[in-house]
Amino acid sequence: MSFSIQYKPLFKVDVLHLFFLNNGLKTFFSMNAADTEKHLDGYDLNAFLSIAPTRETQEQLKGYNLVFKNTNSGFAVWTKVHSDDNTFPFIPLPDDLSLSFLIQIKDPTFYNYTDLKPANLGKTSYFSNRRLSTEAPTFPLINKSGDHFSINETFALTQESAAAVKKSLSSAEKMNLFGLIRLHMKANIPALNIIAPDGKIADPPKTFELVFNNRKTIWRYIFRKDPKVKNNDAVKKEGADPNVLISKSELPLTQKGFISLGLGGKDLPNPDTKLIKPNTLNTKYYSEIYM
Numbered sequence: 001m002s003f004s005i006q007y008k009p010l011f012k013v014d015v016l017h018l019f020f021l022n023n024g025l026k027t028f029f030s031m032n033a034a035d036t037e038k039h040l041d042g043y044d045l046n047a048f049l050s051i052a053p054t055r056e057t058q059e060q061l062k063g064y065n066l067v068f069k070n071t072n073s074g075f076a077v078w079t080k081v082h083s084d085d086n087t088f089p090f091i092p093l094p095d096d097l098s099l100s101f102l103i104q105i106k107d108p109t110f111y112n113y114t115d116l117k118p119a120n121l122g123k124t125s126y127f128s129n130r131r132l133s134t135e136a137p138t139f140p141l142i143n144k145s146g147d148h149f150s151i152n153e154t155f156a157l158t159q160e161s162a163a164a165v166k167k168s169l170s171s172a173e174k175m176n177l178f179g180l181i182r183l184h185m186k187a188n189i190p191a192l193n194i195i196a197p198d199g200k201i202a203d204p205p206k207t208f209e210l211v212f213n214n215r216k217t218i219w220r221y222i223f224r225k226d227p228k229v230k231n232n233d234a235v236k237k238e239g240a241d242p243n244v245l246i247s248k249s250e251l252p253l254t255q256k257g258f259i260s261l262g263l264g265g266k267d268l269p270n271p272d273t274k275l276i277k278p279n280t281l282n283t284k285y286y287s288e289i290y291m
Helices: 033-041 055-063 159-166
Strands: 007-017 049-053 066-071 074-080 098-105 125-128 177-184 206-212 216-222 235-237 244-247 276-278 285-290
Touching (some): 007 049, 007 066, 007 177, 049 055, 049 066, 055 066, 055 098, 159 177, 177 206
Parallel strands (some): 007 206, 216 285
Antiparallel strands (some): 049 098, 066 074, 098 177, 216 244, 235 244, 276 285
16 A cells, blocks of 8 residues: 655745836836736845744644645745645644744845835834734735735734744844734635635645835935936926935836936936935935946
């Protein structure tokens, strides 16, 4: 008699950052299937964020015959299944089982190109298919794949909730912590359940989605001498200094593509993400380019 050990996807989480996936003014979610696949092939989440199970969850994964796998766009958890019925996990997964995953920032310029308000800095974001009892009923749940709902300040925990969530984390786990993904087998709403009422794996397996918007800034060009701007140029004088010009509107920062901004019939360079300066009220951001 022969038998084989089989694993199947339990759930998947995609973490998409539009700074890396948009192409200039063309947005990732407006691309055709071929372009979408091409951009995802070159996308590497692990270059700017680290996602890993907490120490407690690592033990749970072992105990329930679950396997965590990083992907270029997020991560997946696989489960060992029964040899005689591969729609069931090998070890039944309790309704109240939750798995937690750390989101830690690796790129020191992350907030430069990520559209999050300054008030969010230092707060702990929380993405789950169940709300914490210490949070308001309006606290958002994690989104399904295809929802394309961008992360914002509403996902930030209160101080009380953040302290409780981080209580079991080690010092290393708290370092550069942006937030936590915590997924329960049974959610607050059936659409986010990972396990069906009869204990089977959801069919198809659930895919959740986190989307980071890329920041938009006013592009500020600092010249050594007066560039002689005209009304039909895509930039204008910022103030009394004729050597400083700015874009007429906010423009998105993207790793790929080029946004045409004309001055005297020539395109001005697009900014990088290193020189980002807020105004005094933190209501606008400026990308500075020295010419």
